[in-house]
Amino acid sequence: MRSPLRLVSDGGALNSSRPSSHDSSDDHLFDAYSRAVMAAAESxxxxxxxxxxxxxxxxxxxxxxxxxxxxxxxxxxxxxxxxxxxxxxxxxxxxxxxxxxxxxxxxxxxxxxxxxxxxxxxxxxxAGSNLAAVSLGDSRAIRVGQLAVAIGNPYGFQCTVTAGVVSALGRSLRAGSGRLIDNVIQTDAALNPGNSGGPLVNSRGEVIGVNTAIILPAQGICFAIAINSAKLVAGHLIKDGKISRGYIGIAGHNVELPRRFVRFYRLPAEAAVRVASVEADSPAALGGIKEGDLLIRLGDSPIAGIDDLQRHLTMSQVGVRTPVSVIRGADQLMLEIVPVETIHKSGD
The missing domain is CATH 2.40.10.10 (Trypsin-like serine proteases)
Incomplete structure (x- = not known):
């Protein structure tokens, strides 16, 4: 049986002991894209x-x-x-x-x-000290179309580098626990089994996401958890070993607010969370929140995106009647919800 692997070489080159005159001068052939990928990977x-x-x-x-x-x-x-x-x-x-x-x-x-x-x-x-560590970026600064470099160990092939672009922002992905993960980055940088948990990096070598999932059998549809969400979660895990959070029962995504809304309602931020769905009998549903509402404030805190909402839905909110400000159509409404604690089943 013939091996499926073939070596590609020039037979004459095997007998040549002289290096090509171009070997040491190829740097000028690298384009800006190649230099950016190489720099990010090396960093x-x-x-x-x-x-x-x-x-x-x-x-x-x-x-x-x-x-x-x-x-x-x-x-x-x-x-x-x-x-x-x-x-x-x-x-x-x-x-x-x-x-x-x-x-x-x-x-x-x-x-x-x-x-x-x-x-x-x-x-x-x-265990260790003085280990090489990554620089963490800001996922709020990501733009669709920008360079994205994925580094990981697909199928055990260590430190494999693939590159593509940020394909879309604000996606939602269902975790194994059944909860929707919001504000997910979509990329076409190739991911395979074993890439899970590796970094998605921008052209400056800053981590902008945690590579998480692919859609099979599609090609070029891969997902990473935004690094701002990862920084928030990792901080709690390092401090407490677990995440305790309030639950209100909505899925949503970040949206820019029309400037007329910002001026008319004198809003503190130019962005909000658009409610994509509301779970039945959840605190949000019982409080009157509906699909399509723009959530702009939770208690006294402005909500300019999913990260803000997750940041403020802590254990301190559980069981506390909390005012929520939403824009529905052309009206600003003040509702009240009572967040409950997220419950994990043993063994999940």
Missing amino acids: VSPAVVNIEVHRASGRRAGNSRNPEAPAGSGSGFIVAPDGYIITNSHVVHRASRISVTLSDGRKSAAELIGDDPDTDLAVIRM
Whole structure:
């Protein structure tokens, strides 16, 4: 049986001991696009890790008497020199043992710091100091069409780089827990199994998203969680080991407000959250919020986007009657809702 792999070479070149006169002068041939991708990859790759996960094969992952079995691999990226790593929840959820491999081949055990299936984000930590760490960007500054570079370990091929553009913003993606993840970035930078948890990077080498999912069998439809959402979640996981949040029962996306609305209603921000759907019997539904409403204020806090809404829906809001300001049609309405605590079922 012939091997499917073929070496492509010039037979005459194999016998030549003289390097081409062009070998050392090809830099001028690289275009701006190539230089941007190379610079981003060189900057970020040292902080990208390969994650290998084992899970206990019995019904209870925490039972040490049950044998462990390999449960797949994924990617992650170091966000602090002392070893904190952001990855996807679905990569490390219910892991009994986690190990990471750095780009230079060093291996280390890692511990799970916190895991949030609702946003498909997790933080793990490896032992070490003065480790290479990424720079985190601002996902609010992303524009459709800009360069996007994905770095990860698809099918175990470590530090693989693919490039494309930001295809769309404000997408929603359903997490494994069933909750919608809002404000997701769509890109055509190629992702494959094993890329999950790796960074999506801009031309300056700043992480703008956490690579998360692809749509099969489509080509070029891939998704990343916006880095601003990841920074918020990771901060809580590092501090508390978990995410406690209020729940109101809407899905939405960021929209720019017409300037006449901003002037007429004297609004503090020029953006809001448009309600895409309202779950039946949820606090939002009971409070009178409807699909199509523009949510502009929660309590005393302006809401200029999904990140603002998530930031203010903390445990302190649970059970507290909270005023909500919305624009419906041409009218500004003041409603009241009572957020409840998000409940996770054991083993989810």
